[in-house]
Amino acid sequence: MTTETATDVFEAHRPVLLGVAYRMLGRVADAEDVVQDAWLRWSGADRADVREPRGYLVRITTRLAIDRLRQIKARGETYVGPWLPEPYVTDFAATAPDTAERAVLADSVSLAVLVVLESLSPLERAVFVLREAFGFPYADIAAMLDRGEPAVRQLAGRARRHVEEGRPRYEVDPAQRRDLTERFLAAAAEGDLEGLLALLAPDVRLVGDSGGKARAPLRVLESADKVGRFLVGAARKGLQDFSVRFLEINGGPAVLVLSGDKPDSVFQLDVAAGRIQAVYVVRNPDKLRSLAV
Structure with a gap:
């Protein structure tokens, strides 16, 4: 097998390998490092007896991810405030045309x-x-x-x-989530507390991940009143001066808020019974680097 062929085989399986590593680690940079390590092992291995490259590569990637995860846990690092996974851009509509397969992939990476x-x-x-x-x-x-x-x-x-x-x-309904996300964004940007309360479930939760490096609640906010008032207050402090982009993040619609060309935050909603049940906000700048435009 030539080096070029080895590269072609690896690149064909890279999306699966990255998907495995990210789900294992919840961190894009760590997942990319693991996949790069898998490539080094693949390129230096005797591939003559490898009959199923996909299984072989997934095995290497999984074992490397397990080692990385154990190292992370062994460090015992403390995290300031609530923790959320690093936002991961997905496009399951393109990569998984089957609706059932798309739903499984989206759920497993939510x-x-x-x-x-x-x-x-x-x-x-x-x-x-x-x-x-x-x-x-x-x-x-x-x-x-x-x-x-x-x-x-x-x-x-x-x-x-x-x-x-x-x-x-x-519920995993992309159309409903996108509609509620747009209405949520409009109400928040306008400081419309009444409009927000109409969208939020009574027991809605807001989880803000800043890692202590940006402004965000250091505890999970619970109840429509607390979440609504926090969002209105955030909008009054300058949200209207930012630009936004809609992306598919972790299998569902999300909003990327930009300050100039720099990612400032990611908002994503979980929805059930036509109401917003959870609001996830990632503001830790270390977790937004992969989203830079």
């Missing part, structure tokens, strides 16, 4: 699910990602992780139960 995945062990997280997001058979996952298939099935069951118990049950 902010709400990734927050729950943070509490899993590295092995549980790997099994959940490989099985639930990418549909690998248990036997293949067992081979990738050097574990017996019964043990992998146990890990999968434990991880699935944990995720089901921990994640909110919101």
Whole structure:
């Protein structure tokens, strides 16, 4: 196999590898580093006996991601305020034309699910990602992780139960989410508290991630009144001077707020029963670098 062919094979599988690594780590830069390390191993390996490059590359990437995740957990770093995954630009409408497949991919990369995945062990997280997001058979996952298939099935069951118990049950309706996002943005920009309250569920939650490096609530805000008043106050402090772009972030519609050409924040909503159930705001500048225009 020539170097060019090796590159072509790797690039063909790069989206899957990046998808696995990001779901494992919740950090775009770390995921890209893992994929780069996977490329170095692939380019230097004896590929003559590799019959299924996709499985081989996913195995390398998964093991590297597990090592990286263990290193992160071992450092025991404290985080200022609520933590959210780094926003990840997706385009499942183009990459997964099948509606059912698109829904599975979007759910597995949603902010709400990734927050729950943070509490899993590295092995549980790997099994959940490989099985639930990418549909690998248990036997293949067992081979990738050097574990017996019964043990992998146990890990999968434990991880699935944990995720089901921990994640909110919101509807995944892109059209409704986009409509409510546009109405939410308009009401917030105009400082229309009454209009916002009409969109927010009574028990809505606002999770703001700043890492202590930007202005954002250091605790989760709960109730329509608290969330609405916070958003109106933020708008009065200059939101109207910013520009916005709509993107697909983590499988759903989101708003990127720009100050000039510099990303300032990302807003994304979770929706159920026609009302906004959760507002996610990422303002940590370290997590917005990949969104620079």
